[in-house]
Amino acid sequence: MQSTGRDEYHTLLLGLESHSRIPDLSSDVIEEFLAHKPVAARWWTRLIAWESRLLWILSGASIVVSVFNYMLSFATLMFTGHLGALELAGASVASVGIQGLAYGIMLGMASAVQTVCGQAYGAKKYSSMGIICQRAIVLHLGAAILLSFLYWFSGSALKAMGQSEKIAEQGQIFARGIILQLYAFAISCPMQRFLQAQNIVNPLAFMSVGVFLLHILLTWLVVDVLDYGLIGAALTLSLSWWVLVILNALYIVFSPKCKETWCGFSIQAFQGIWPYFKLTVSSAVMLCLEIWYSQGLVLISGLLSNPTIALDSISICMNYLNWDMQFMLGLAAAASVRVSNELGAAHPSVAKFSVWVVNGTSILISILFSAVVLIFRVGLSKAFTSDSEVIAAVSNLTPLLAISVFLNGIQPILSGVAIGSGWQAVVAYVNLATYYIIGLPIGCVLGFKTSLGVAGIWWGMIIGVLLQTVTLIILTARTNWNAEVQNAIKRLQNSANEETSALDLTNTA
Template identity: 80%
Template sequence: MGSEGYQPLLLGLNPDVRITDLSANAAEELLVHEPVAVRWYPRLVAWESRLLWLLSGASIVVSIFNYMLTFVTLMVTGHLGTLELAGASIATVGIQGLAYGIMLGMASAVQTVCGQAYGAKQYAAMGIICQKAIVLHIGAAILLTILYWFSGPALKAIGQSEDIAEQGQIFSRGLILQIYAFAISCPMQRFLQAQNIVNPLACIAVVVFLLHILLTWLAVYVLDYGLLGAALTLSLSWWLLVIIQWLYIVFSPSCNETWTGFSVKAFKDIWPYFKITVASAIMLCLEIWYFQGLVLISGLLPDPTISLDSISISMNYLNWDMQFMLGLATAASIRVGNELGAGHPMVAKFSVIVVNTTTILISLVFSAIVLIFRVGLSKLFTSDSVVIEAVSGLTPLLAISVFLNGIQPILSGVAIGSGWQAIVAYVNLATYYIIGLPIGCVLGFKTSLGAAGIWWGMIIGVVLQTLALFILTVRTNWNAEVAKAADRLKQSANEEILDKNMGGII
């Protein structure tokens, strides 16, 4: 390759240029002309890392503080009594977790299509896609309301005692309003994130969290509304998220081009988008329910109290790590979706490499922390020496899971940004439920491993799923993905609102 091919880039990437001045177009042009000179890689890595952390930093805050809403509610219900805590906890895992998995999974379709639309500068299409998503989410919420109302019999059906199931039903019925908040908030969050609007979302999440602490204290300790009051307060806090996010979308100049008001176009040609939504929901639900199912199964072991406590404490730390990694996965999804929509296949590929390298290094540090402080971490949750010993025994497995957690969610985020949900749904079904879950049950119930056996089954499923996603990512033809992104947008958005020049991205 002659120097002529590099001339435009050398003008934009001279030795004195600042990282903030680099553009995706310049990076794409440089990466296309392989081999790339070694001296450019540190500059390109720094440029991509800056974009990644600008997105992921705020996305991590959103993920953690949204998770903390339920965490604080459970902490408060623990002071009402052990029975109330057990009912709220099992309802959170078995009922609320199921609903949130569906809503989060469906919303990943918004992340895919809006992310690619934003990269393609098809701004008008984004508002319509968000409205289509809300329509479908509300439809799902109506169906889920039936499960919430009759959650008592559902909890009994999965082996819970009558007393715990009764308390779980009280808590679940108080969360019915939350389902509809999920249905609106999840698409709106993804709609904003696809436009790289993340800092306002982080601020909103923190403000609502602080208000939630105050409201929960008033409802439970001052007004003495008990378990139902705690649940209704959690629902109220999620509606505060919805209201503030909607006000931002409607009145912020940042959304002037992407949100042009409600439109009947949201109900037109909804079937192609519905198919993407279903695939997205199945993909993430299979993943989320797998981890929740293992906690429920551990309660059926010969010594259920110790087993459930040890796995629950370990899963609590894994959940915190997962919230952190989900923020990075969201950023990865946004970056890949934006660059595919903009017609930058090489930058999308480079972004995948940078984010995976970053998360592997972070996970190594987190895994080391878990191993070093194995006893201290257990004592934060319990003073029972038997439970502490059981948790310490699971710590090496937790460290392995934390390391895998630095790879698997990121690859899932890449899959969402690329629109591979249907393929990954089949991968999750095979690796988690056909292989991982049966192995965990056999090791947990038919050997002396107990809780550790169930956890080994989880690890095996995650390893196989990670390998499958890694192979899928490595073998990806990113030029073909750019063409698929354009076709996906045409199918999901109404034809008349698309810029006729969008074919230029292919």
């Protein structure tokens, strides 16, 4: 250690010994402490407080961003629910079967930005981050062009999935109205991950809240006052997302906080794209398998007897589960940034410590959320519908919803750790086995071959998530964090070599 680092280290020891608050020290000092000195039990609370402070600085705003971005679609469905049960079923099935497909692909691809940009920021390789963001936007827009065909012909796709003609017709109206939102999402996902990797989260939170409030006003005006119905609600959702994209882009281009990481548009974004594409694919597969699992179970519920009631009830519960998921995804994003930053900075002990702190925090929060679900089981359904049959069906599903909410306190956080560490390919195999080989068949058997119906389908989801969570706990517990640091160094070296090669080609041309 240099003399300054040694002084900080002694300051830390004195702070711990005197039971005072840990000073605002660097991760280098905490890494030295955790790695080379046995930590006494009386010191753990202070170390946890240090990590929790960093975690909540990131996750507080990240949760706001995740929740309010999701609430744009959530609020739209609430307005459509009061248009009628058929409109709600159509919008819900389009949101799940069509928008959910794109949502999984875009978020999955964007997780590669979290991995590479997060580790690059930790290693202080700032100049490469803007190129990575631009490269991601190029790939996202390519995916959006392909997905546009699915959106436009969504009616046929929904019928092929077994939905009734009336529900599929309403779903197609909604899906065509949100095609523009698809392109906005393709640009916004990489930009938000780019900013989060630099610990720039508060501006994102203010933008998300402001756009959400504007969205509520516009949707009320378009749907309730002007009476433009389902297509009006969908187009308003698209408009709100484009407002968010414009605000994100203006901040990146003009904010002094991004002057080292954003150096303008570069041709390098189109060069050396194949190696990054491979990480993007594994990232997309990992998250798609997670997101499509719950979305697929909603679609399957439309094949039960009385599909409108089944779809409405499970869609309402899934919307609340997704709301909880967005909260946990905010924590997961913070965990991903903390882990990737510390691995990039060669701090394996701090990365490991951060993993356990964020998991403990999320479990406590999930216990609270599960209790809220059970206490307000009737009120949750009335926010969406006044239909007594749907309200009764939702109330019957809330105990299963509470179990899922608790599991959400662990699973997304471990997925965030996997993204920060670059384990996407391994987790993709885990998801395939636990969700689709085990959980989905069990849900279908319980839903269609027993009297459980929608509850049986949900039990299948719970079993799959439980098995996946247990597997990720084992993987995380057995991780060699020193080896993960070496993997991060190799990944950044490969990225730097690609950019150097691309720059040489440009200069030669």
